[in-house]
Amino acid sequence: xxxxxxxxxxxxxxxxxxxxxxxxxxxxxxxxxxxxxxxxxxxxxxxxxxxxxxxxxxxxxxxxxxxxxxxxxxxxxxxxxxxxxxxxxxxxxxxxxxxxxxxxxxxxxxxxxxxxxxxxxxxxxxxxxxxxxxxxxxxxxxxxxxxxxxxxxxxxxxxxxxxxxxxxxxxxxxxxxxxxxxxxxxxxxxxxxxxxxxxxxxxxxxxx
Amino acid sequence: xxxxxxxxxxxxxxxxxxxxxxxxxxxxxxxxxxxxxxxxxxxxxxxxxxxxxxxxxxxxxxxxxxxxxxxxxxxxxxxxxxxxxxxxxxxxxxxxxxxxxxxxxxxxxxxxxxxxxxxxxxxxxxxxxxxxxxxxxxxxxxxxxxxxxxxxxxxxxxxxxxxxxxxxxxxxxxxxxxxxxxxxxxxxxxxxxxxxxxxxxxxxxxxxxxxxxxxxxxxxxxxxxxxxxxxxxxxxxxxxxxxxxxxxxxxxxxxxxxxxxxxxxxxxxxxxxxxxxxxxxxxxxxxxxxxxxxxxxxxxxxxxxxxxxxxxxxxxxxxxxxxxxxxxxxxxxxxxxxxxxxxxxxxxxxxxxxxxxxxxxxxx
Numbered sequence: 001x002x003x004x005x006x007x008x009x010x011x012x013x014x015x016x017x018x019x020x021x022x023x024x025x026x027x028x029x030x031x032x033x034x035x036x037x038x039x040x041x042x043x044x045x046x047x048x049x050x051x052x053x054x055x056x057x058x059x060x061x062x063x064x065x066x067x068x069x070x071x072x073x074x075x076x077x078x079x080x081x082x083x084x085x086x087x088x089x090x091x092x093x094x095x096x097x098x099x100x101x102x103x104x105x106x107x108x109x110x111x112x113x114x115x116x117x118x119x120x121x122x123x124x125x126x127x128x129x130x131x132x133x134x135x136x137x138x139x140x141x142x143x144x145x146x147x148x149x150x151x152x153x154x155x156x157x158x159x160x161x162x163x164x165x166x167x168x169x170x171x172x173x174x175x176x177x178x179x180x181x182x183x184x185x186x187x188x189x190x191x192x193x194x195x196x197x198x199x200x201x202x203x204x205x206x207x208x
Numbered sequence: 209x210x211x212x213x214x215x216x217x218x219x220x221x222x223x224x225x226x227x228x229x230x231x232x233x234x235x236x237x238x239x240x241x242x243x244x245x246x247x248x249x250x251x252x253x254x255x256x257x258x259x260x261x262x263x264x265x266x267x268x269x270x271x272x273x274x275x276x277x278x279x280x281x282x283x284x285x286x287x288x289x290x291x292x293x294x295x296x297x298x299x300x301x302x303x304x305x306x307x308x309x310x311x312x313x314x315x316x317x318x319x320x321x322x323x324x325x326x327x328x329x330x331x332x333x334x335x336x337x338x339x340x341x342x343x344x345x346x347x348x349x350x351x352x353x354x355x356x357x358x359x360x361x362x363x364x365x366x367x368x369x370x371x372x373x374x375x376x377x378x379x380x381x382x383x384x385x386x387x388x389x390x391x392x393x394x395x396x397x398x399x400x401x402x403x404x405x406x407x408x409x410x411x412x413x414x415x416x417x418x419x420x421x422x423x424x425x426x427x428x429x430x431x432x433x434x435x436x437x438x439x440x441x442x443x444x445x446x447x448x449x450x451x452x453x454x455x456x457x458x459x460x461x462x463x464x465x466x467x468x469x470x471x472x473x474x475x476x477x478x479x480x481x482x483x484x485x486x487x488x489x490x491x492x493x494x495x496x497x498x499x500x501x502x503x504x505x506x507x508x509x510x511x512x513x514x515x516x517x518x519x520x521x522x523x524x525x526x527x528x529x530x531x532x533x534x535x536x537x538x539x540x541x542x543x544x545x546x547x548x549x550x551x552x553x554x555x556x557x558x559x560x561x562x563x564x565x566x567x568x569x570x571x572x
């Protein structure tokens with residue numbers, strides 16, 4: 001017998017286990033597996049609460065983004081990360097834009113700007129929220145249609161997106177910060193928990 | 209319980225049957241391993257020249273074939289070599305299929321939707337190792353355990369110790385096949401060189417793990433092991449799963465510096481050494497069973513109750529039994545009355561009565 005067996009096996013017991021011994025063996029295996037999986041569940045929760053951050057300015061709010069998503073550099077955005085697991089024509093993404101402050105209050109101005117620039121724009125929900133430090137923000141959920149440039153044949157993609165809009169200091173001046181979470185409408189349910197966790201990390205609370 | 213008491217219940221022939229080896233299992237493993245190794249080397253040398261051109265369906269079929277080939281190759285070789293018990297090959301195929309279907313129905317959805325491993329596992333190497341140890345390893349090995357424990361363990365088809373590793377390999381290859389199919393479906397790699405090696409590498413890794421899980425189940429099937437034995441075996445196999453896949457990922461990370469075939473060869477060596485150890489342990493355990501069978505036979509011979517007829521015959525032959533029995537004591541003289549043969553019973557009684565009266569009168 002192996003040394004491992006020597007530690008445990010009674011050499012005289014060359015008989016099959018009885019029914020209860022077999023059941024206890026099963027239960028102990030299930031217990032070990034259960035304990036490992038419980039540890040795995042806690043580890044998953046911990047991992048899902050891990051983010052990387054885009055620092056807007058010193059002492060300013062930092063924008064979290066999923067650490068496994070791929071960074072793409074673009075002049076139009078302060079940050080652009082894309083989900084590598086998305087297999088759709090329009091991979092899920094998180095974008096951060098910093099824009100000059102509008103003359104009108106952004107709560108009313110931003111949805112109309114979106115409606116003007118996006119094709120087949122449909123507003124799904126508009127909510128006033130509060131960030132962790134108490135500042136007011138707008139959470140806008142909408143859908144639109146865009147052309148899929150990457151495909152060999154031109155095609156249209158239905159995109160669902162969510163904008164979190166607030167005012168913050170960036171580059172030494174106050175600017176309008178727009179954090180956009182967007183995904184192919186067919187992929188929205190899969191990535192929505194990730195977007196919700198990112199929003200929760202920003203500490204938003206829904207105003208009554 | 210004293211050791212001698214248990215010997216009475218054990219049948220030496222049962223122990224001998226349990227200790228029978230199955231050479232077809234080891235030979236089929238060896239042959240399949242050599243073919244997979246050869247195909248991997250062939251793929252590495254000539255894979256770049258084999259262009260799988262044509263429609264996407266053809267490329268997909270090619271990838272599916274490579275995912276399934278190692279498992280079916282081994283089961284086919286085993287069926288060819290196993291001539292004594294043809295039903296075992298059918299059980300292997302059934303185990304392979306059931307494990308694959310169960311993986312698709314249980315483990316894959318759990319990994320994808322409940323634990324969402326793909327969403328966070330790529331954060332770093334440490335996350336991959338932790339995910340393997342805490343989630344992927346336990347789920348996959350629990351599936352192998354459950355299929356063997358509730359499928360073949362209680363049945364009469366599990367009749368030898370070597371059947372444990374054999375059934376374990378079949379079940380684990382079912383997982384390897386499904387993982388290969390899922391990878392083939394989700395990735396767009398049509399690199400023949402890489403796919404030859406990846407499917408072989410995966411099959412060898414899972415076969416090794418299944419072999420060990422089956423070994424521990426086989427030991428507990430035929431011996432009265434302590435309760436913690438199976439749980440400890442399960443934990444060790446999960447640990448082994450983690451180490452093996454960490455090794456695979458480590459080699460992949462070093463693929464920029466090492467030749468691509470390096471990882472494949474390392475896993476092949478690992479599987480080779482692991483199966484050698486497994487064969488040695490099974491053989492040693494079989495020898496223990498044979499030794500125990502001989503010992504039990506001796507003990508049973510010693511403990512067997514002797515035949516009653518034999519005892520009587522032996523007693524009859526012993527000189528002590530030849531002693532003459534003493535003669536019965538003689539009756540007193542007063543009672544020694546000679547009775548004529550022709551006298552009837554009444555007369556005899558009357559005479560006895562008169563003799564008794566006369567005796568009493570004499571005493572007075």
